[in-house]
Amino acid sequence: DSGVTQTPKHLITATGQRVTLRCSPRSGDLSVYWYQQSLDQGLQFLIQYYNGEERAKGNILERFSAQQFPDLHSELNLSSLELGDSALYFCASSVDLGNYGYTFGSGTRLTVV
Amino acid sequence: GESVGLHLPTLSVQEGDNSIINCAYSNSASDYFIWYKQESGKGPQFIIDIRSNMDKRQGQRVTVLLNKTVKHLSLQIAATQPGDSAVYFCAEVTGTASKLTFGTGTRLQVTL
Numbered sequence: 001d002s003g004v005t006q007t008p009k010h011l012i013t014a015t016g017q018r019v020t021l022r023c024s025p026r027s028g029d030l031s032v033y034w035y036q037q038s039l040d041q042g043l044q045f046l047i048q049y050y051n052g053e054e055r056a057k058g059n060i061l062e063r064f065s066a067q068q069f070p071d072l073h074s075e076l077n078l079s080s081l082e083l084g085d086s087a088l089y090f091c092a093s094s095v096d097l098g099n100y101g102y103t104f105g106s107g108t109r110l111t112v113v
Numbered sequence: 114g115e116s117v118g119l120h121l122p123t124l125s126v127q128e129g130d131n132s133i134i135n136c137a138y139s140n141s142a143s144d145y146f147i148w149y150k151q152e153s154g155k156g157p158q159f160i161i162d163i164r165s166n167m168d169k170r171q172g173q174r175v176t177v178l179l180n181k182t183v184k185h186l187s188l189q190i191a192a193t194q195p196g197d198s199a200v201y202f203c204a205e206v207t208g209t210a211s212k213l214t215f216g217t218g219t220r221l222q223v224t225l
Contacts, residue, residue, distance in 0.1 A: 002156065033212065043157070043202065043215040056212050090156050092213075101147070102213060104156035 003027065004105035006091050012111045018079040021108045025072055025093030031055070032074040033094075033102065034066055038087040049074055050096075081112045125222045132190040134219045136203035141184060145206040147213065148177060148188045152199045160188070160201075190221075198223045 003026035013019055025032050034046040045058035049068035060066075063081075068074040078085060088109050092102040126132045138146075144165040149157035163170045163177045163186075170177050176189040186203050200220050204213040 002158070042217045045212045045214065048212055058212060101159055101162060103159065106156045
């Protein structure tokens with residue numbers, strides 16, 4: 001157990017739907033990062049939050065959004081889902097802004113049918 | 114732009130031999146590098162890291178070498194074991210942009 005908790009582990013949904021993925025960072029970590037891993041793209045950075053504020057954005061689609069709450073857990077919202085959104089979504093956390101290592105959760109496998 | 118690439122998508126090694134996994138990066142401003150191991154169905158697991166002011170760092174059975182001149186990173190695994198079978202990723206962090214940029218990964222297969 002890495003200390004980073006992601007729920008749900010698996011999610012199957014239809015095209016056009018909206019889902020929410022949840023991440024609880026490791027205790028004491030203030031930064032949360034979201035990554036998407038698909039077969040043809042590898043691990044792609046989506047977005048980072050630090051202590052509730054957005055700090056960096058990657059190639060995140062406009063259909064996707066995220067937030068970090070006062071208790072530091074984060075949610076990634078994916079809407080108007082397409083087949084191509086099927087992937088593993090990972091959350092990682094770090095103590096600060098990422099200069100001292102990142103710990104990954106076990107991921108949420110999203111399947112869009 | 115930033116990019117991290119791996120030379121070999123699959124590496125097959127006999128149990129007990131040493132493994133060397135290579136990684137090239139293109140951003141000379143990158144100052145922090147991390148190697149991750151990812152087993153099937155699991156998230157990336159931290160193996161070892163190195164900062165740009167170092168050339169070499171050793172852990173338990175693993176060594177990371179950094180050659181800034183040619184922008185090359187390698188992970189050496191000594192006495193490779195079946196449990197080392199996984200996909201290995203190098204990742205870089207550049208300056209204040211704290212996001213990790215990952216390479217495409219190398220699959221290590223350990224044969225008996």
